[in-house]
Amino acid sequence: MSTAHSHREARRAEALESFRVRGMPHRRFEHWRYSDLRAVLDAGQVAQAGTAHWSIPALPEGVEQFDLAAPNAPAWVLKAYGTIGNRPTMEEASLAFSDGGVALRVPAGTTIAEPIRLEIAGGGNLRWLVVVEEGASATIFEPHGSDVGLLRNVGVDVALSEGAALTHIRFAPFTPKSFVVEHIAVAVSARAQYRAHFANFGARLSRTELHITLGGEGAEAHLSGVTVLGHDGHADVTSHIEHAAGKTLSTQLFKHVAGGKSRAVYQGKITVREGANGSDSRQTARALLMSERAEADLKPELIIFADDVKCAHGATAGDLDPESLFYLRSRGIPEKEARRILINAFLQEAVETILDEDLRAAVWHEVEAALPRAMESAK
Amino acid sequence: MLEIKNLHANVGDKEILKGLTLTIETGKVHAIMGPNGSGKSTLSYVLAGREGYTVTAGSITYNGEDLLALKTEERAAKRIFLAMQYPVEIPGVTTMNFLKTALNAQRRARGESEYDAISILKLVRAKARVLQVNEEMLKRALNVGFSGGEKKRLEILQMSLFEPKLAVLDETDSGLDIDALKLVAEGVNALRSPERSMLVITHYQRLLDYIVPDRIHVLANGRMVAEGGKELAHELEATGYGDLGKVPA
Known part of the structure; x- marks a missing residue:
């Protein structure tokens, strides 16, 4: 009993020490170039941010839940808690400073059809984790509230056993005065699948960092996302997918619309480890810039140690296609509406990857609501 | 109904139309023939109001109104239609939705009531059948993966x-x-009417065998150099554009 508790305490002490030594990430950290967190936030503010809130209004039958604020964590929690991924400094901070969070377990062989709605609210550090056991499958819908305050720093562990499948849809609203950081560490076993969609509407600084290890043959990760920014919004999605086993597959499709003085960042690093033959990775990031002062930084990166692999990546940033705009206007569609149609079409491709109809509609609803902000300073 | 007088137009810094004059009568089909680079497509884009095509001199009057003062979409609402040489592919926008949005935008601009989804579907279906535009095409993204013939049929369907x-x-x-x-020409001919003028722009006489014009104008080097009846097409086919429009030394 006390061993389990002290196990987590030990992990927390280790995280605290690690955060203290490394400090806040800043522009000279690898992959923090476009999101200089240290310039706007200091370590003391992170340490004193408290703990953000989580709630699951209706836990579907068959899913086990454990409140991380409680003592005596079961073994399945301890096994995953803060143990996945490369533990960057802000993840250490969420481990060190959060007094709670939630852990979910989907037992082997169980299919949970109904999405698990995990709401995140308030400011502070927070941890959550999900363990999907062998052959089980579930969907987590994670809407974030806009009541962030200064900082929300969420650390997530996802452990997928053989043949497991998790769909993860995360929605982050426009929070212009806040700093929002999240780190999602995912371990994908053989033939398991992680599908995720990130809908970002911008913060003063927003950083979504993913570290995904495809650790067994046939493991798959499919990431997509839309970022719609206006004013001086910022949203940074940085992913690192490691193909650590053969015949693994990853796809990424990120679409950004940036207006005003906003900044959209996508950095996608793919590592194919030695021996991970037959791996296939595809990565697409596109940005539409709606104003001259908006900025998009798209940076694909490939590091390949295996021979027989397929890696494809593409990144483009620019304005709407003038030919398409002219075509629509020549059919009587006013310029503003024509632009809107083309932007919708651009974003739709990424939103369509959400297979659940209700969740897709929910995300699309937010996209529609955010677009006027992004188009405000459009020509 | 359309009067173009001494029209000069640039694309970028380059003058393409150099004093073009043309009058189109109500209910008539006029054809413009001319060699590559003579300014045919530039004229069509200037009529539609495309950005980047700058009129530097001259005038275009459409039913008594200064056409050049109107935006592209306003011209469409005032019933000017350009069937394009290369219809644009727009992924993510279904053809049916596009047709509905465009028709309702035009109606809105004219102060007419908008069609609901069902009546527009009926209208489109009835017109589509004649042009052999099938249901499946209407569900696909606009022009995406359409053959050349399908794209042109969809242009005529819009018309x-x-x-x-x-x-x-x-x-x-x-x-x-x-x-x-033949199919496209039949579609066009079915739309000939005493209230509708057409301007058929082509390099070859072939099209004019199927869409027989009332008048033929020859454009070369940015201005009209010859004019005649439908027989002019065949004369040009025999003699070629030759020296027409060469700038006098």
């Missing part, structure tokens, strides 16, 4: 749906085999 007073057909024959050409 039929929007009921223009002036339809400009820019190289509608390009990229079509003879069967596709």
Whole structure:
């Protein structure tokens, strides 16, 4: 009993020490170039941010839940808690400073059809984790509230056993005065699948960092996302997918619309480890810039140690296609509406990857609501 | 109904139209023939109000109104239609939705009531059948993966749906085999009416065998150099554009 508790305490002490030594990430950290967190936030503010809130209004039958604020964590929690991924400094901070969070377990062989709605609210550090056991499958819908305050720093562990499948849809609203950081560490076993969609509407600084290890043959990760920014919004999605086993597959499709003085960042690093033959990775990031002062930084990166692999990546940033705009206007569609149609079409491709109809509609609803902000300073 | 006087237009810094004058009568089909680079497509884009095509001198009057003062979409609402040589592919926008949005935008601009989804579907279906545009095409993304013939048929379907007073057909024959050409020409001929003028722009006489014009104008080097009846097409086919439009030394 006390061993389990002290196990987590030990992990927390280790995280605290690690955060203290490394400090806040800043522009000279690898992959923090476009999101200089240290310039706007200091370590003391992170340490004193408290703990953000989580709630699951209706836990579907068959899913086990454990409140991380409680003592005596079961073994399945301890096994995953803060143990996945490369533990960057802000993840250490969420481990060190959060007094709670939630852990979910989907037992082997169980299919949970109904999405698990995990709401995140308030400011502070927070941890959550999900363990999907062998052959089980579930969907987590994670809407974030806009009541962030200064900082929300969420650390997530996802452990997928053989043949497991998790769909993860995360929605982050426009929070212009806040700093929002999240780190999602995912371990994908053989033939398991992680599908995720990130809908970002911008913060003063927003950083979504993913570290995904495809650790067994046939493991798959499919990431997509839309970022719609206006004013001086910022949203940074940085992913690192490691193909650590053969015949693994990853796809990424990120679409950004940036207006005003906003900044959209996508950095996608793919590592194919030695021996991970037959791996296939595809990565697409596109940005539409709606104003001259908006900025998009798209940076694909490939590091390949295996021979027989397929890696494809593409990144483009620019304005709407003038030919398409002219075509629509020549059919009587006013310029503003024509632009809107083309932007919708651009974003739709990424939103369509959400297979659940209700969740897709929910995300699309937010996209529609955010677009006027992004188009405000459009020509 | 359309009067173009001494029109000069640039694309970028380059002057393409150099004093073009043309009058189009109500209910008539006029054809413009001319060699590559003579300014045919530039004229069609200037009529539609495309950005980057700058009129530097001259005037265009459309039903008594200064056409050049109108935005592209306003011209469409006032029933000017341009069937494009290269219809644009727009992924993510279904053809049916596009047709509905465009027709309702035009109606809104004219102060007419908008069609609901069902009545517009009926209208489109009825017109589509004649042009052999099938249901499946209407569900697909606009022009995406359409064959050359399908794209041109969809242009004519739009013309039929929007009921223009002036339809400009820019190289509608390009990229079509003879069967596709006949089908498109039939579609166009079905839309001939005493209230509708057409301006058929083509490099070859072939199209004019199927869409027989009332007048033929020859454009070369940015201005009109010859004019005649429908027989002029065949004369040009025999003699070629030759020295027409050479700038006098």
